[in-house]
Amino acid sequence: MCGIAGIIHRDGSADVGTEMTQMLQAMKHRGPDSSGYALFGEPSDLVVIRFKLADANDPRDFDFKERLDRNRQEVESRLHKIGASVDRVESETEYAYRATVRYDGDMKALADYLEDVPGCEVLSLGHSLEIVKDLGDAQEVSDLYRLGGFTGTHAIGHVRMATESDVDISGAHPYWAYPFSDVAVVHNGQLTNYFQWKRRLESNGERFQSECDSEIIAVYLAEKMSEGDSLEDAMHKSLEDLDGVFTYMAVTKDALGVAKDEMAAKPLVLYESDGLVAMASEEIAIRAVLNREIDTSDPYEGQVLVWTR
Amino acid sequence: MDTMSGSRRTTYDARGLAEPHAEVPKVSDIDGATAGFDAMDLTTRQINLELRWLIYEQGIRDVTVRNPGAKHSIGVGILQRCRIRFEGSLGYFGLGLNDGPEIAVTGRVGWSSCENMMSGVVVIEKNAGSLTGAAMRGGDLIVKGSVGARTGIDQKGGTIIVGGDAGTMTAFMMQRGRQIILGDVGPGLGDSMYEGSLYVAGKVKSLGIDCVEGDWTDADTEMIDRKFRIYGLGDPPTFQKFVCGKMLYNYDNLEPSEKKYVI
Numbered sequence: 001m002c003g004i005a006g007i008i009h010r011d012g013s014a015d016v017g018t019e020m021t022q023m024l025q026a027m028k029h030r031g032p033d034s035s036g037y038a039l040f041g042e043p044s045d046l047v048v049i050r051f052k053l054a055d056a057n058d059p060r061d062f063d064f065k066e067r068l069d070r071n072r073q074e075v076e077s078r079l080h081k082i083g084a085s086v087d088r089v090e091s092e093t094e095y096a097y098r099a100t101v102r103y104d105g106d107m108k109a110l111a112d113y114l115e116d117v118p119g120c121e122v123l124s125l126g127h128s129l130e131i132v133k134d135l136g137d138a139q140e141v142s143d144l145y146r147l148g149g150f151t152g153t154h155a156i157g158h159v160r161m162a163t164e165s166d167v168d169i170s171g172a173h174p175y176w177a178y179p180f181s182d183v184a185v186v187h188n189g190q191l192t193n194y195f196q197w198k199r200r201l202e203s204n205g206e207r208f209q210s211e212c213d214s215e216i217i218a219v220y221l222a223e224k225m226s227e228g229d230s231l232e233d234a235m236h237k238s239l240e241d242l243d244g245v246f247t248y249m250a251v252t253k254d255a256l257g258v259a260k261d262e263m264a265a266k267p268l269v270l271y272e273s274d275g276l277v278a279m280a281s282e283e284i285a286i287r288a289v290l291n292r293e294i295d296t297s298d299p300y301e302g303q304v305l306v307w308t309r
Numbered sequence: 310m311d312t313m314s315g316s317r318r319t320t321y322d323a324r325g326l327a328e329p330h331a332e333v334p335k336v337s338d339i340d341g342a343t344a345g346f347d348a349m350d351l352t353t354r355q356i357n358l359e360l361r362w363l364i365y366e367q368g369i370r371d372v373t374v375r376n377p378g379a380k381h382s383i384g385v386g387i388l389q390r391c392r393i394r395f396e397g398s399l400g401y402f403g404l405g406l407n408d409g410p411e412i413a414v415t416g417r418v419g420w421s422s423c424e425n426m427m428s429g430v431v432v433i434e435k436n437a438g439s440l441t442g443a444a445m446r447g448g449d450l451i452v453k454g455s456v457g458a459r460t461g462i463d464q465k466g467g468t469i470i471v472g473g474d475a476g477t478m479t480a481f482m483m484q485r486g487r488q489i490i491l492g493d494v495g496p497g498l499g500d501s502m503y504e505g506s507l508y509v510a511g512k513v514k515s516l517g518i519d520c521v522e523g524d525w526t527d528a529d530t531e532m533i534d535r536k537f538r539i540y541g542l543g544d545p546p547t548f549q550k551f552v553c554g555k556m557l558y559n560y561d562n563l564e565p566s567e568k569k570y571v572i
Contacts, residue, residue, distance in 0.1 A: 264439060264458035264477055267401075267420055283379035283400055283419060293397055296417060297436050298457045301477040301495060 001161045002188040003030030004173075004268075005280040006249045007289070008154035008256040008307050013042065017142065017150025019289045020157045023280055024138030026288040030281060031159035034172035035141045036133030038184035038251055041152045043128040046087055046100040047181075050123040051075070051114060054095035055168045056135045058119075067119070068095060074117045075099075082113050092145050096123075098130070108179035121170065121209055126182030128152070128253050133172040153309040154256050156249045158186040170210040177222030178209065182253040185221065187214035188281060189246035189266045197242070217248050225252075235259045235304045249279070257306035264301035271296045277307050328354040333362045337372075345373035353380050364389050379419065384412060390429075401438070404431055407448075420457065423450050426467065432540065439476065442469045445486065451540050458495065461488050464505065470536060478517065480507055489533060491546065499551050508533065508548040516551065523552035 005023040007016060016039055024035055041048075053071045054064070072089070075097075079086050084103035092098050103110060111122045124131035130150075134141045138159060142148060158173035165171040177183035191197075194213040197220065202208070206219050217238065224234035231250060235257050245265035249258045258279060260268060269283045271294050278286045283296055299305060331354040337346040344363050348356045356374065363369040370391045377383050381400035384393060390409040398416030408427035413434075420438035423431050428447045439457030442450045447467045455473030459481050466486045474492035483502040493511035500517020507520075508529070529550060537545045 262477070267438065269419070269438075282381075283398065283417075284381075287379055293416060295435060296398075297455065298438050300474075301458055 001030050002173075003027035003159045003281040003285070004156070004186045004188045004247065004249055005158075005278075005285050006154070006156040006186075006251070006256050006258065007276070007278045008309055009276055010307065010309055011275040013151050013153050015149055016040070016152040016155040017147035020155045021138045021142040021147060022288040023278075023285040024157045024159050026285045027159050027280065027282055028137050031161035032137060033162045033167045034133060034135045034160045034169070035138040036131065036158045036160070036173045036186070037141070037147060037155060038124070038129060038131050038157070038174040038176075038186070039147070039150050039152050039155045040128045040182075040251065040253065041130060041150065043253060044100075045102070045127070047084070047103045047110075047125065047127060048130055049099040049101065049110075049114070049125050050092075050096070050131050051099070052096040052121050052123060052169060053117075053119045055170065056095070057168050058095075071117050071119055072097065075114055075120060078113050078117065079103075082110055084110065092132075093134070096132075096134070096145070107181050111179045122176070122178070124176040124184065125179070126253065129176070129182040129184060129251075131174055131176050131184055133158075133169055133174065135167065135169065135172070153254075154251060156184065156186045156251050156256065158188075164190060164213050165211040171212045173212075173214055175210070175212070175215045175218040177218035177225075178207065180222035180226060183218065183222055183225070183250065185214065185218040185248055185250045187217055187246055187248040189244060189248070189261070191216055191242055191244040191246065193243040213244075214248070217242065217246075217250070221250055231255050231257050232304060232306045235306070239302055239304065247281075255306055255308045257304065258299065259304045260299050260301060262302050268299055269296045270299055270305075328352060331355055331358060333358045335359070335362065337363055337369075339363075339367065339369065342369060343371040343373075344369045345375065347375045348380070348383075349376040349378060353382050356380065356383055357385065360384060360387065360393070364391050377416075379416075381419070384410075398435070407431075417454065418452075426450065428467075436473070442467070445469070449536070449540075451542075455492060461486070464488070468536060470540065470542070472542070474511065480505070480520075481517070483507075487532070489536065489548070499553070501557065502553045504553055507551040509551065510546040510548050513549070513551075519554045519557045520551050521554040523550040525550055 084101040087100040089099040132145045173186045174184040191213040197216045221234045246261045247266040247268045270279045271286050334355045337344040373394045375396045377397045379398045379400045382402045384404045386406045387410050388408045393412045395414045399418045401419040402421045405424035409429045411430045413432050417435035418437045421440040424443045426445045430449045432451045436454035437452045437456045441456045442461045444463045445467045446465045449468045451470045453472040458476035460479045462481045464483045464486045469488045471490045475494045477495040478497040480499045483505045486505045489508045491510045494513045496515040497517040499520030
């Protein structure tokens with residue numbers, strides 16, 4: 001089933017970490033397997049890298065800790081070798097890390113070089129995007145990664161009921177649009193021409209981190225945008241190219257967009273005011289941050305809507 | 310943090326949603342035959358238990374529910390003539406399986422509202438989600454705002470009136486009844502419908518399979534004038550009527566009661 005939520009403040013920053021946790025927690029019944037966030041903080045000169053060196057489900061064998069330490073040192077040394085000056089590398093959890101670096105080279109080269117380290121997966125890369133995802137409900141993930149108080153302008157989130165792939169962090173949303181900086185996607189639905197598009201995109205040189213159908217959307221949009229399309233144009237094209245049922249949200253460093261398939265098979269409730277736009281699979285998620293009577297509407301089939309901050 | 314794989318992961322209690330041991334909260338202010346209560350801090354099950362207690366056990370025939378807060382599955386399965394007023398919005402699957410009540414909602418309703426409604430009246434002041442009035446069998450359902458996709462899918466009777474627009478596949482597989490839509494309608498209107506009438510005042514994006522324009526009769530004018538008068542909707546605009554083309558009818562297994570009309 002899955003639940004998705006998005007919020008964008010058009011009049012300055014707010015505590016989007018807490019807001020997104022409240023929205024996702026209100027929809028826990030739609031997906032208790034894993035929860036994920038794509039949060040946009042204040043844009044900075046530094047590149048923020050969120051990466052993990054193991055999955056939550058990996059067996060804790062005898063040299064698990066030593067291996068993590070070794071691989072973490074390898075990541076730091078590779079950052080140095082590729083010409084990124086490391087500001088800091090923090091351990092967020094036992095296996096997830098947040099690094100800030102000064103780097104103005106090719107993002108794909110950086111991501112590929114880091115992912116070559118055993119067990120390493122780059123969850124997000126960009127000047128303001130930070131993707132956090134783990135197993136458990138939103139409150140657990142927020143507590144674990146200390147997301148309360150995360151200040152930013154917009155965010156999307158996802159609670160997952162696994163249907164198409166395993167319950168693990170790789171199968172959790174949001175998906176970063178590798179190797180495109182500051183783009184992420186959450187999706188509710190199923191894509192039926194997944195393998196066609198996966199083969200097509202892989203032959204173009206794109207690569208996938210997971211076996212999850214939703215990752216196609218992120219990579220598809222990234223490819224279209226790297227060819228010069230705007231987010232809105234790329235999303236309109238995706239309605240033609242992707243088969244299946246979906247409501248998905250895509251975020252870039254200054255925009256949040258939502259698209260709904262031609263059958264309008266997956267729900268979305270939208271609240272719009274001058275300063276704030278919030279949307280979610282269920283209205284109770286919006287009311288978790290706006291606890292008053294609000295007027296909401298449901299976007300129609302084949303609609304693409306984009307808001308900028 | 311617990312490093313054992315999986316041990317902090319299973320905190321989800323699906324039974325928590327069903328609340329099998331919930332009790333009637335009995336928080337209403339009862340004044341003669343009317344009552345009201347605030348649903349802000351109540352769960353879905355507590356709200357429904359309170360409504361049942363008031364209507365079935367206390368004999369109340371006029372209930373006001375304040376702050377329903379877009380919760381799901383509220384006001385369902387009420388088989389008694391009464392009035393219920395919701396001050397606020399409902400979530401998904403609200404007002405389903407009702408037989409008799411007159412219900413007013415001052416806010417909006419989510420997906421699948423008024424599913425399988427048997428009789429009575431529901432008036433919604435704002436928007437409704439998709440699948441509104443699915444498999445509805447009787448009564449009047451008035452949505453003053455817009456509705457989502459597949460309104461009145463499998464509708465088997467009654468009247469749905471929509472003040473705004475409607476989405477894709479409106480009246481899909483409709484079997485009987487009427488829909489009066491004042492705004493525009495999305496693609497696939499009346500796809501695979503068997504019977505019933507659709508009246509649209511706005512633009513129709515496209516007709517579905519075997520849905521054709523119908524002949525307007527005086528009975529149509531009378532029915533629309535009457536419904537607009539009853540629900541205070543002003544002067545009716547000009548409508549186009551759509552019915553089933555019956556080109557998909559290729560079977561001969563009518564119900565015995567239907568056969569007498571054919572023969």
